[in-house]
Amino acid sequence: MMIWLIVLALPIGACSTPMRSSPAMRSSSSLPDDRGGSDQSRKGARTSAYEPQASAAIAPQYSLPVAALLEEASRQEAAKDLTAAVGSVERALRIEPRNAHVWHRLASLRMKQGQYGMAVELAAKSNSLAGGDAELVRDNWRLMARGYRAAGDSDSAEAAERKAQAYR
Amino acid sequence: MATFRKNTRKPRKPARNGKKAPAKRSRTKRGRRRTGRSRLSRFVVPLVLVAAITGVYLLYLDHKVRTGFQGNRHAVPAQVYGRPLELYPGAKISPGQLEAEFQRLGYRKVTYPKRPAAWSRNRDRIIVRTRPFTFWDGQASGRYLDLDFRGGVLNSMVDGKGRPQALVRLETPKVGSIYAAHNEDRVPVDLDEVPEILIGMLISIEDRAFYSHHGVDLKAILRAVWANLKAGGVVQGGSTMTQQLAKNLYLTRKKSLWRKLNEAAMALIIERRFSKDEILTAYLNEIYLGQDGSRAIHGFGLASHFYFNRPLDELDLPKLALLVGIIRGPSLYDPRIHPERAGKRRNLVLDVLHRQGIVTAEQKNRAAKAPLGVVKRGKKGGSGYPAFLDLVRRQMRRDYRPEDLTSEGLRIFTTLDPEIQQQTETALSERLRKLEKRHRLPVGKLEAAAVVARSEGGEVLAVVGGRRAGYAGFNRALDARRPIGSLIKPVVYLAALMLPDRYNLVTKLSDDPIRVGGKDGSVWSPRNFDHKNHGEVPLHLALAKSYNVATVRLGMDVGLKRVLDLLGHLGIDRPVQAIPALLLGAVSLSPLEVAQIYQTFAAGGFRSPLRAIREVQAADGSKLQRYPLTVSQVAPAGSVYLLNRNLQEVVRSGTAKGLSAFLSDQLNVAGKTGTTNDLKDSWFAGFSGNRVAVVWIGRDDNKPAGLTGAQGALRIWGDIMRRTDPVPLDLPRPESVEAVWVDPMSGLRADARCEGAQEFPFIRGSAPDTDASCVAEANDPLSTLFKRIFK
Structure with a gap:
């Protein structure tokens, strides 16, 4: 039934130009709000059938210098020099300040250093820039869940885990 | 040491x-x-x-x-460095900008770089040999790089063997040093790092018997007395280097017999207490070699930077000879003021060196023909960046004792971007001149300040404390706390938008006159800047047009406490009075504090404390401290997104539309003007895709500046942005936000076919759910079907 309606609607949409940006077409995805609001996510679920397919996992994209810095960070991390690794990732962020993957990398380093509060904030920051990268968003929620748990905040940890599960 | x-x-x-x-x-x-x-x-x-x-x-x-x-x-001042320039293919950097950086680093232009710290350029191609450099996180060796540019972008970068390089970090330019007021700036050198020939020169020119006397050289004194008698005036000195050291360390420059006696006595004591090597090292570091405003240039390390912008070990024979020649009379032989006299003096030194067999005739002749090689003098006071250094000093004081700062030889790696700093200074001083002319204001009375920072991470890139930026003095960027006027409004609106059940961008606000009663029985009735009432206005328009009355109504409705709390979360920790006038900016903040508030907006609700320092290293190279990148979410991403869209509207069609004269509409920058009573303060704060900047204009005597935010600060802001390669502001729409068509007249839900309908972002679930009449009018069976599907 629904599919039929869409098939019917598409050619009409194509000939009336403003339709391209009608609210329903624009409303992005079924992904819940990044900070709570379960009724809103339910509302999102209602429109999910008309949304474009959930984007497949996108391989992280970095420019060459950022890739070089992240490799360096991995080497430093392997050599147990986490401070230096953090420094390299921060350098990468100066070159690509809006790359959600780089923010996630920083979050995981902070997690490893035992700076849980900072790790949670950085993962939230990564999420705010992650766009449709569901896999990354899930990883960030998982990281936040671990961070909350390590910091002894089990309520927030469970909430974050539920969020992560929604992105499977 | x-x-x-x-x-x-x-x-x-x-x-x-x-x-x-x-x-x-x-x-x-x-x-x-x-x-x-x-x-x-x-x-x-x-x-x-x-x-x-x-x-x-x-x-x-x-x-x-x-x-x-x-x-x-022991008093080795802290050395302060700017950010290192990162070179990588795709980096937005022009050959000219790289040349400027080389100049800051003291690299010399040659036809082909064979030695470190040299570069050559052929149109869009630059070849450079970098210096080795110790960064906070390790040693970088010197590199050979072949760079190719295309249209303001670094296109390719290969090493000496033609291998492509992904990323190379240039050394950090030195931007100043921190020393105590009673002390001197210095760049200490160790005996083993001083060119050997310099020692030979010093001894043959200043004190031939240095290694044999006990502080005073009687023969040299007699020789000098005889020479002076013959000449009928003072032509020769008989002081040993030890005596000169005593003079430099402890005594005034006044000439008297008593001082001479003291000098001799101290020289004898010094010789008894310290070894010849120690005395020589002290001499190298203490001898007076010039004056830079109030800053005395002591020691060869500092003098080398002062005259040649290069470390001592990179100086060639003629430059070393010039320095040695200057010792006799730093002002008499000042190579910048008396180049001819200094040149003669240098060649005299070279002659003596030749006679004593220290240099060959050929070396002497070649050196004597060399230009003096003195660089143009930088700004006075040792740093061209007093306002930024002031910020560094204050941030350092939180963690270090003042004496550590001025005497432990710390290396401080900061976030200063000299290129952006330079452009900001120029924009500010040139525009102020034009503003005074255009608005027929008294010349030279306007003052201004500016702060530029990275949106993400909050690194401070430039601080300008006044229109004469090179001079230390009242640092307005940090210390001029002035009422911020309408710059507060985005805080009020964000506080409202954080309550999506009550407010969205199209919520109707009343702009009808309001009377607010104070606790003391007084009554405050704010008015709009244009003295008009605008009736009912949608929330976004009230901010875009900066309506005062609607804002006060909104703020009173939201509650002063909410606004104050949010202000605190945005990083303002000073106590702020909870009075209704706060809603129109009756709170005095410095440009730096305002920059902190807007940084959080620019970063989508994530606050990063503004930082001027990245790392601190001890004199021995050990790591002392990092000031890491931190973020904390202080406002929901969705609400900040709505606010930022609204701040883009301010620039597109609101009070800041004058910016279109400076910046392309494609940049979509966001910002807000601010003006205070009687036009005393003119403000602008805003951000592009990568940087946040705040500009203030006013007068030190707090008399009216005569400019609104749009007439004054906005123009400097536009100039700064235009000069510093802004990135377009693309706001990623958070998951919590949806776009909905709205009929602007009624504020009700519309669809794209309604005439004049506009799409607005809403926090999901907060968009109006009643349809506007136009929706029913446009209804035919097919579109009804359509709507059911897509709504």
Whole structure:
């Protein structure tokens, strides 16, 4: 039934130009709000059938210098020099300040250093820039869940885990 | 350095029984025993007195020598560096900008770089050999790089073997040093890092018997006296290097016999207390070599930077000879003021060196033909960036004692971007001049300040504290706290938008007059800037047009406490009075504090404390401290997104539309104007895709500046952005936000076919759910079907 309606609607949409940006077409995805609001996510679920397919996992994209810095960070991390690794990732962020993957990398380093509060904030920051990268968003929620748990905040940890599960 | 500490620290306690003292003391005791005989006493008593006074005085000198040596030797100012330039293919950097960076680093332009710190350019191709450099996180060796540029972008970068390089970090430019007011700036050098020929030069020119005398060279004095008598004036000095050191360390430059005696006595003490190598090192670091405003240039390390913008070990023969020549009279032979005289003096030094067999005739002749090679003088005071350094100093003081800062030789790696700093300074001073002319304002009365920072991470890139940016003085960027006027409004609106059940961008606000009663019975009735009432206005328009009355109504409805709390979360920790006038900016903040508020907006609700420092390293290269990137979410991403869209509207069609004269509409920058009563303060704060900037204009005497935010600060802001390669502001729409068509007249839900309908972002679930009449009018069976599907 629904599919039929869409098939019917598409050619009409194509000939009336403003339709391209009608609210329903624009409303992005079924992904819940990044900070709570379960009724809103339910509302999102209602429109999910008309949304474009959930984007497949996108391989992280970095420019060459950022890739070089992240490799360096991995080497430093392997050599147990986490401070230096953090420094390299921060350098990468100066070159690509809006790359959600780089923010996630920083979050995981902070997690490893035992700076849980900072790790949670950085993962939230990564999420705010992650766009449709569901896999990354899930990883960030998982990281936040671990961070909350390590910091002894089990309520927030469970909430974050539920969020992560929604992105499977 | 290390040897000095050992030698000087130990004797600190037993200072009162220095080596010379006992001898004097025993003489005085003997004198006392003989006081019984009155005849003798006539001679003895005065003698004893003189001896005692001399003894005490020598003790005093001895103490002075030791403390002086110790104090000065240890007081190594902190060295402050700017950000390193990152080179990578795709980096937005022009050959001209790279040239400017090379100049800051003291790299010399050559036809082909064979040695480090040199570069050559052929149109869009630059070849450079970098210096090795110790960064906070490790040593970088010198590199050979072949760079190719295309249209303001670094296109390719290969090494000497043609291998592509992904990323190379240039060394950090030195931007200043931090030293105590009573102290001097210095770049200390160790004996083993000084070019050997310099030592040879010093000894042959200044003190041939240096290694054999005991502080004073009688032969040299007699020689000088004879030469001076012959010439009928002072043409030659007989002071040893030790005496010169004593003079530099402890004495005034006044010429008198008493000073000469003191100098000689101290030279003798120095020679007894310290080795020749130690004295030589101290000489190299203490000798007076020039003046830079109020800053005295002491030591070869600093002088080398001051005259040649290069470390001492990179100086060639003629440059070293010039420095040695300057010793005799730094102002007389100032190579910037008297280049000819300085050149003659240098060549005289070269002649002496040749006669003594230190340089060959060929070396001498070649050196004598070389240009002086002195760089143009930088801004006075040792740093061209006093306002930024002031910020560094304050942030350092939170973690370090003042004496550590000025004496431990720390290396401070900061976030300063000299290129952006330069452009900001120029934009500010040039635009102020134009504004005074255009608005017929008294010349030279306007002052201004600006702060530029990275949106993400909050690194401060530039701080300008006044229109004469190169001069230290009142740092308005940090210390001029002025009412911020309408710059507060985005805080009020964000507080409202954080309540999506009550407010969205199209919520109707009343702009009808309002009277607010104070606790003391007073009544406040705010008015709009244009003295008009605008009736009912949608929330976004009230911000875009900066309506005062609607804002006060909104703020009172939201609650002052909410606004104040949010202000606190945005990083304003000073106490702010909870009065209704706060809603129109009756809160005094510095440009830096305002930048902190807008940084959070620019970063989508994530606050990063503004930082000027990245890392601190100890003098020995060990890591002391990092100031890491931190974020904390202080406002929901969705609400901040709505606010930022609204701030883009301010620039597109609101009070800041004048920016279109400076910046392309494609940049979509966001910002807000601010004006205070009687046009005393003119503000603009805003952000592009990568940077946040705040500009203030006003007068130091707090009289009206005569400019609104849009007439004044906005223009400087536009100039700054235009000069610094802004990135377009693309706001990623958070998951919590949806876009909905709305009929602007009624504020009700519309669809794209409604005439004049506009799409607005809403927090999901907060968009109006009642349809506007136009929706029904446009309804035909097919579109009804359509709507059911897509709504």
